[in-house]
Amino acid sequence: MAKRKGKTIILDSKPSIKANAAAAGKKESEGPLGKEFDKVYKDTTLGEDCWEKAESELLKTAVCIAIEKSGKALEEIDAVYSGDLLNQCIGSTFGLRELNLPFCGLYGACSTMALSLIQASLAIESGGFGCTVAATSSHFCSAEKQFRYPLEYGGQRTPTSQWTVTGAGAAVLECISGAYPYIDSVHLGTIQDLGVTDANNMGAAMAPVDVKIEP
Numbered sequence: 001m002a003k004r005k006g007k008t009i010i011l012d013s014k015p016s017i018k019a020n021a022a023a024a025g026k027k028e029s030e031g032p033l034g035k036e037f038d039k040v041y042k043d044t045t046l047g048e049d050c051w052e053k054a055e056s057e058l059l060k061t062a063v064c065i066a067i068e069k070s071g072k073a074l075e076e077i078d079a080v081y082s083g084d085l086l087n088q089c090i091g092s093t094f095g096l097r098e099l100n101l102p103f104c105g106l107y108g109a110c111s112t113m114a115l116s117l118i119q120a121s122l123a124i125e126s127g128g129f130g131c132t133v134a135a136t137s138s139h140f141c142s143a144e145k146q147f148r149y150p151l152e153y154g155g156q157r158t159p160t161s162q163w164t165v166t167g168a169g170a171a172v173l174e175c176i177s178g179a180y181p182y183i184d185s186v187h188l189g190t191i192q193d194l195g196v197t198d199a200n201n202m203g204a205a206m207a208p209v210d211v212k213i214e215p
Contacts, residue, residue, distance in 0.1 A: 002125050008187040015124045015132075015173045016180035019070035023061040025140070025166030037167075038065045044141065044166055052086060055139035056095030058168040059084070063096060063135050066170040074099060077172075078129035081116040083107050084137045085164070086146055091137050101133075110206060111189075112136040113169060118186045120173050130174065137168035148200065160201035 003010045023039040034040070039061050046054040059082065067077060080099075083106035084091030092105055108115035116134035123129040141151055143164035149155040173183070196205040 002122075005185075008185050009122070009125075010185045011121060011125045011183060013125045013175050014182040014184060015121045016176050016178070016182040017171045018072075018174050018176060018180055019066050020169070020171040021062045021065035021069060022169045023058050023065070023167060025058075027140075027163075028165060028167050038062070044139070051139055051142035051145060052090055053094070055084065055086070055091040055137050055142050055166075055168075058139065058166070059091055059095035059135060059137035059170075060098070062137070062168040062170040063099070063133060066133065066135075066172050070172040070174075072131060072172060072174075074101065076131055077101050077133055078131055079104060079120070079123060080133040080135060081106055081120045081123075082133070082135040082137075082170075083112040083116065085109065085143050091139070091142070092135070095137070106136075110202075117171065117173075117183065118188070120171075121183045121186060124173060124175060132173045133170055134173060135168065135170035138164050138166070140164045140166045158198075158200045160198055160204070162200070162202045 002012060021038040024037045025044045026042045029037060029040040044054060046057045048054045048057060079102040080096055081104045082092040082096065083089050089105040089107060096103060104119065106112055106115050106119065113136040116136055120132035120134040123132055140163060144151055
């Protein structure tokens, strides 16, 4: 059973990340991590007729590759914990619906991957599930449309504008032995608000949470 140490939950089961995968767009492939991606799309529409569908395809790609790398059949996956930046988590729901897997939609903005890993790990720790998938996605163009203006609008970007990643990541979690990275403990953070009002400067709004780590 899990133990508490302050507000940190220590996981006895030590869920291991048996496999992981990442799919990304052209801009991301040109960065320092470019060679680490399992799949790269040079056309960021991914052949779809809207950005939201492209993001769904990114997520589906990452999840399917991760499951394939894990050696698991779809029937062996007990649940998928996933989210994105779009209303009603449509990037995740439309991307994963064809897989017909039990699904838990999450929204944590840039913390969604951490949140999905936490929830997927706790589900295994509870003994209810044996194998779970944690995932998330984002797409620069769908995020611009969601939070600012559609690219077709042609609005000028401010100097503080951020560039949202076009990509998706997934990890398959299971309690197994071997030289796999595992999740030892989880800790939920608190809300930090320094009153940043520049909607374009998401980095300034999120930075305090990233750096305020108490002993």
